[in-house]
Amino acid sequence: MAGVAGRLARRWCSGALRSPLQVTRFPALQLHVCGPAMRASQKDFENAMNQVKLLKKDPGNEVKLKLYALYKQATEGPCNVPRPGVLDFINKAKWDAWHALGSLPKETARQNYVDLVSSLSASSESSGQVTPAADRKQPGSDALVVTSQDGITTITLNRPDKKNALTPQMYHDIMLALEAASKDDSAITVLTGNGDYYCSGNDLTNFTDIPPGEVEERARSGAVLLRDFVDCFIDFPKPLVAVVNGPAVGISVTLLGLFDVVYATDRATFHTPFSHLGQSPEGCSSYTFPKMMGPSKATEMLVFGKKLTAREACTQGLVTEVFPDSTFQKEVWVRLKAYSKLPPNAMRISKQVIRNREKEKLHAINAEESSILQERWLSDECMNAIVNFLSKKAKL
Numbered sequence: 001m002a003g004v005a006g007r008l009a010r011r012w013c014s015g016a017l018r019s020p021l022q023v024t025r026f027p028a029l030q031l032h033v034c035g036p037a038m039r040a041s042q043k044d045f046e047n048a049m050n051q052v053k054l055l056k057k058d059p060g061n062e063v064k065l066k067l068y069a070l071y072k073q074a075t076e077g078p079c080n081v082p083r084p085g086v087l088d089f090i091n092k093a094k095w096d097a098w099h100a101l102g103s104l105p106k107e108t109a110r111q112n113y114v115d116l117v118s119s120l121s122a123s124s125e126s127s128g129q130v131t132p133a134a135d136r137k138q139p140g141s142d143a144l145v146v147t148s149q150d151g152i153t154t155i156t157l158n159r160p161d162k163k164n165a166l167t168p169q170m171y172h173d174i175m176l177a178l179e180a181a182s183k184d185d186s187a188i189t190v191l192t193g194n195g196d197y198y199c200s201g202n203d204l205t206n207f208t209d210i211p212p213g214e215v216e217e218r219a220r221s222g223a224v225l226l227r228d229f230v231d232c233f234i235d236f237p238k239p240l241v242a243v244v245n246g247p248a249v250g251i252s253v254t255l256l257g258l259f260d261v262v263y264a265t266d267r268a269t270f271h272t273p274f275s276h277l278g279q280s281p282e283g284c285s286s287y288t289f290p291k292m293m294g295p296s297k298a299t300e301m302l303v304f305g306k307k308l309t310a311r312e313a314c315t316q317g318l319v320t321e322v323f324p325d326s327t328f329q330k331e332v333w334v335r336l337k338a339y340s341k342l343p344p345n346a347m348r349i350s351k352q353v354i355r356n357r358e359k360e361k362l363h364a365i366n367a368e369e370s371s372i373l374q375e376r377w378l379s380d381e382c383m384n385a386i387v388n389f390l391s392k393k394a395k396l
């Protein structure tokens, strides 16, 4: 395959092949093709085709073949044209990739194409080679992807079929990733999501399969986990940037108050349905939200569960800047890449000057919120809300 791959690369890059997959600029990446959520619209698909053209670095021939195959499957269905001759290496490799998809439904191929492009785009504005940072402990599952390049460590939530809902493993892995990022060579750390959502908050199935008699203990350990998790954000020493690529729910919203900068696509929304869930605010939002938006706007969000658009969130100070979805990834990564070239020690120290005097207070608030939430998890209101979600009676 290496010889074929090399020839393919030359042909693609030289523009010898005319197809919607002509990748003129390629991303560096860690790739994940997602399961068949089957929600991508034709518009999403067309957007993804456009996004491919913006990619900066070569993702490698295997990926290009995968993109080609998914495109053909999504637009024409299963491959039933004759296989090219043995010496027609390029077209044979393309045919093989397409044919390998068998009877995969067009909708699934379309979704997989969109998801694949989305994962490529997440890092398409960077020029260096993305490496899974070799000196760090890698996450325990592929629900989290950590990459490092151009002075930016990016932590990507990668459970797009579940809207990047956070499992206990992910909480632990994010803590490990933040700890590693605090010590690595990068100047800036980014948290983002793969797929159409930034994050749908705590995975509500975390509350299931608890044996009778263990509920209190689970609530206690859940509160410890929550407290440790939020502490990592409070203490994180470098500029921490949220690249909010889609809607955000629950703890993924409250935590934004602990980030230094929050960039959002205009497709993002911000929703904290704590009362609907019989729960209460966490992530220090009971302090950061009233401080940034005033108590009454904070109450609308944290108590009444009002969902904000990206622009509203920007007006309230929760979001730093909103970008059109079509140019979001491009603009944000260009910006971050430029920032990452600033002297790292100066940035770290300036962050400390801005944040340090509040740290103690934030830790105390986090402890209090976690303890209140521990009680809430044992309430009938909370149990009923979880049962409602799980039985699909309620979509919050």
Ligand SMILES: CCCCCCCCCCC/C=C/C(=O)SCCNC(=O)CCNC(=O)[C@H](O)C(C)(C)COP(=O)(O)OP(=O)(O)OC[C@H]1O[C@@H](n2cnc3c(N)ncnc32)[C@H](O)[C@@H]1OP(=O)(O)O
Binding pocket: 161, 162, 163, 165, 166, 168, 171, 200, 201, 202, 203, 204, 205, 206, 207, 218, 219, 222, 223, 225, 226, 249, 250, 251, 252, 273, 274, 277, 279, 282, 377, 389, 395, 396
């Ligand atoms: C006692 C134990 C303690 C545990 C440890 C705790 C540690 C810290 C806790 C911190 C406290 C955090 C609080 C919060 O974050 S509150 C917010 C919780 N999130 C929600 O309420 C969102 C619920 N989801 C939804 O409302 C919708 O799914 C959503 C609007 C996000 C998307 O709707 P849409 O119709 O577009 O898509 P689907 O509903 O079909 O979703 C696709 C699949 O994804 C699953 N999904 C989505 N979000 C979650 C979630 N939060 N938890 C679990 N699963 C989620 C959804 O069920 C679909 O799955 P299937 O395809 O399998 O049906």
